[in-house]
Amino acid sequence: MTFLTYRSTKKLNKLSQHPLDLTKKNVVTKSRIKKMKIEALGFQLLYATERVDEKVLSTLFELSKDADVLRKMKEMQEGVIINRIEGVESENRSVLHTATRDFFEERMTAPLAKKAADLAKKEYDKLAVFMEKIHKNGSYTDIIQVGIGGSDLGPRALTTALERFHKPGRKAHFISNVDPDDSISVLNRVDLKKTLIVVVSKSGETLETLTNEAFIRDRLKKMSLDPKKHIISVTGKGSPMDDPSRYLASFYIWDYIGGRYSVTSMVGGVTLSFVLGMEGYHKVLWGAHQMDRHAFMAKEEENLPLLSALLGIWNRNFLHLPTVAIIPYSQALSRFTAHLQQCDMESNGKHIDSFGKEVEFETGPIIWGEPGTNGQHSFYQMIHQGTTTVPLEFIGFKTSQFGCDLKVKETTSQQKLLANLFAQSIALAVGQKSDNPNKTFYGNRPSRILLTSHLDPETMGKLLAFYEHKVAFQGFIWGINSFDQEGVQLGKVLAGKIIDLFAGKGEFPLGSAYLSLL
C-alpha cells in the first residue's frame, strides 16, 4: 500500500470536495476554539481555524494508522535502517539524531540506538571537561561557528533564540557563506585573541567551510596567533578534520545524523554550551528528549507533531496549497524559520518514494516566514487578499523571555503581541463581507497555533524536536525517504567544473559562456 492507495486517502479526497467553510455563521465559535486543541508537555496545539471537521480529523488519524507512522517513528529511534531507497544505490543508514539526547531516565533499549546514545554521551562528557577547562582559564569571550547548511542554520537559530540565557560576556558568531564578505565582516567584529573557532563539517570536505577555515587560519597567522590554540573541529572520526596536530580539540558526529537534524549533537553543542553553559545545553537536550518520547508513545489523537503533520498533509495534498508560512510571534525566533526551511524542504522536497518510484502527488511544500507582528506589516496583505492561499503555522508564547515589559494604554507589549496573533487567526479564517470589494476578505485561510508558556532552553528543545518529528511523520505518510539529499549533488558537480575554469583548467562550454560575461 502507498499514500495514494490507502482507503483513508480516498476518503479524504472525497471529503476535500467540500472542505469546511470557516466563513459560515456558527462555524468558528467560542466552543470550537476551546474544543479543537490538544495539549501535552506544556504545549497547546490549537486548530479551530483549520478547514477540518470531526470527520476529516478522524480520517486523518485513519491515514496515520494506514501508514503505521507511530511504529515507524519508534523504529527510527531504534536505529532501523530507514534512510534508503529500495532497489537502487542509496545511503542505506539508520537515522539516529534522537540518540544525541537519549541520556535521561527513559532510554531506548534497541542495541543500535543504545550504542549511538553511548557514543553521543561520551562526546557530551568530553565537551563538559573541555568547556570547564576553557572557562576556568577565562581566556575566551567569543566563539565563531564555521559551517554551512545544517552546520549553521539550526545552531544559529537556537543561539539567537536563547540570547536571553547567554552567560554574561559570552558571544557567538557564525560564518557560513563562501562569500568572502561574510568572513571579513565577522572577523572585523571580534578580538581573535579571545576567540574560539569551531569548524563543523561531517565529511571534513565541505567547500565553503574549508575555504572559510583557510581564510581564518591565514588571519590568525598574520596576527601571530597559533591556530591550534583557537580552532576546534566537529567532524566524523577519521575525516581530514580529525587531526590533533591542527586542532585544539575534535568532537565527533556520525553518518546516521543528518546535517539538518544535527543541532542537538556536537554540531550545535559546542557553541550552545559555550554561550549557555553546559547546563543550558543540557536543558535543550532534555526538552528535545521529552518530545522524542512523546512522538512515538502518545497515541495518535494526543500526539502533537503527528497532528501538525496530518493537518499539513490535509492542506498540501487535499486542499492543494503549495506553501506553508511559519510565523513565530517572537523576535527571538527570527532565524528559526530559516532552520525549518532546511529541515522540512531538504527532507521532504522529493520526487520519488522509498521504492524509487516517481510520486504522483505533492510532497514537501515551500516553507517560508518572518516573525509576527512584523509580517503583518509586510506580506499579510497578500495572505489576506491574494489569489494564492497560504496556510500558516503560528508559534506563540504566553510570557516574554526577559519578563521586562511596560503597560502602554492599559496593556503590556506581550498582551498586544498575543492579541495580534489571535486576531490574525480569526481574521484569516472568518474573513469579512463588504460592499466595498477592496474591504472584502474571503476568509478560509487556514492556520493553527502552537502555544506555550515561554521560550527557554527546555522549551526550545521541545520546539526543535516537534518540527523534526512533524517532518518525519509527513515523510512516513508520503512513503518517501526524508533523510537523503541527492538533489544537491548536480549543482555541486557543475560548480566544481566552473571552479576549474576559473583555475584555468578543464572544459565546460556552458560555464565558459557565463565566464565570458564577467
Added chain:
Amino acid sequence: MTFLTYRSTKKLNKLSQHPLDLTKKNVVTKSRIKKMKIEALGFQLLYATERVDEKVLSTLFELSKDADVLRKMKEMQEGVIINRIEGVESENRSVLHTATRDFFEERMTAPLAKKAADLAKKEYDKLAVFMEKIHKNGSYTDIIQVGIGGSDLGPRALTTALERFHKPGRKAHFISNVDPDDSISVLNRVDLKKTLIVVVSKSGETLETLTNEAFIRDRLKKMSLDPKKHIISVTGKGSPMDDPSRYLASFYIWDYIGGRYSVTSMVGGVTLSFVLGMEGYHKVLWGAHQMDRHAFMAKEEENLPLLSALLGIWNRNFLHLPTVAIIPYSQALSRFTAHLQQCDMESNGKHIDSFGKEVEFETGPIIWGEPGTNGQHSFYQMIHQGTTTVPLEFIGFKTSQFGCDLKVKETTSQQKLLANLFAQSIALAVGQKSDNPNKTFYGNRPSRILLTSHLDPETMGKLLAFYEHKVAFQGFIWGINSFDQEGVQLGKVLAGKIIDLFAGKGEFPLGSAYLSLL
C-alpha cells in the same frame, strides 16, 4: 481592455501549452547564454535559463505595449493619481516615491512631481544640516531606528547591505516588533547616552512603534537622560509625532509615499546618512534616480525592470508557478529578500483590479529566499527535485565588497561564489537523466540572473529601484492597484478588540475563547 482580454495574453496562453524545453539537446547553448541578455546602467540581466523563446519574448513585449506600461510608469513619476480603485472609496492619491530622489540634472517637470521633489529636497537639506551638527559634537555613536513594515524592512536591508561603507565607529540598530524582547535585547546592546533614536511612523499612530517609543522613553528617563535630546521623529506634517516639544528634530514624509517604497525618503534617510555620511546616502539616491529614468525612458526591449516583470508574468500566469525565490549570492543582501517580500507581496497580493472587479487570474506570487550559497545547503534539494517548481531570481556581483579574498586551491572565494551561482542556473535548467531515479533531475526549473560589478551605495540604489519598478510594472500589466493595502485592516481591527479584552473592556466572544486558554 484588461489583462485577460489583451490579444497578447491570448497568444501567450496558447504558447504556454508548449513552453520551451530547456532539457533538450542544443537548447541551452553557449550562444543562447551570450545572446539572451540585456544590459544597462552597469547591470546585465541574463535569462537564457528561462523557459522562453523569441516568440514568447516578443509576445511578452506586445503585452507590455497592450498594457501601455511605459506610459503608466511615466505617469506614476509625474504624479498622476494612480493609487485608486475606480468607483469605490479608495486612497485616491499620487504615488511619488521617485520624487524623493529626483534632484539630479534631469528632473520631472510635471507640477505635482516637481513640488514633491522640492519638498523632499528641503528635508534632505534639513537632514544635511542636522547631521553636520550631530557629528560635529561627536556625541552620538549609535542610532536605533524604531519602526515596522516599510519603516523597518527597507532601511534595515540597505543598512545591512552597506555595512562595508559605514563610517568607523557608527552603528545602526533596529526595533520593530511589539514583542518586548525585541526592544530589550537592542537596548541592552547600546550605550543610550551616545545613542540617537529615530522613530518612524507616517500616521504617528502605529501601535507597535508607539509602544516601543514609550518603552524607550521610559528607559531614558530611568537613566536620567532627556528624551528630547535623543529622539527624532520621521512622520507626516501635523501628525501627533510632529511635536518640537518632544523631539530633537522632525523630518517629514507624505501620504503619496507608501511605506514599502519609502527607503529613499527620510524613512531610510536618517539612519542611512548617520552610518554612511550624507555622501553615501546621496549615492544611494543617485543610483535609484538613474533606474527611475531608465524605467520609463528605455524602450521595452532594453528595459531592465520591465523585462524582469514580463518574465515573472510568464512564470506566474502562464506557467502557473505560485512562488518566486529571490537569491542574492551575497551575504550583505541577507535582509534584502525580506524587504522585497513586503514591496512585492503587499503591492501585488490583490484580489480585485483597479475597477473593483474580482480578478480571474493569479496576481502577486509568494516571494521568499535566503542568500546563496547558503540556500544550496538548505532548500535547494526541494528546488531541484521537489514536486512544486520554484522560479528563481539570482543576484550576483563580479567582485566582493571588501576586496579582501584568499586563493584556496587556485581560486578565490568570490570565484567560488560565482561558480556556484552559474552552476545552479545551468543545473536547474538542463537537469540530468540517470538510471538511478534518485539521481534524476527533471530540469526546466526557470531562473534568471541580475549581474553587476559590486555592491556599493550607488548600485544598491539601482537595485532597490529595479525591484520597485519591476513590481509596479507587474501591477500595471495586471491592471491592479499596487499602492494600497486594505488587506491589513481586518487583522488590525480584531487585534484592537482583543487588546480591549486584555484591558478588561469590550466584548468579542472569539477573542475571549482564546484568552481563556492562556
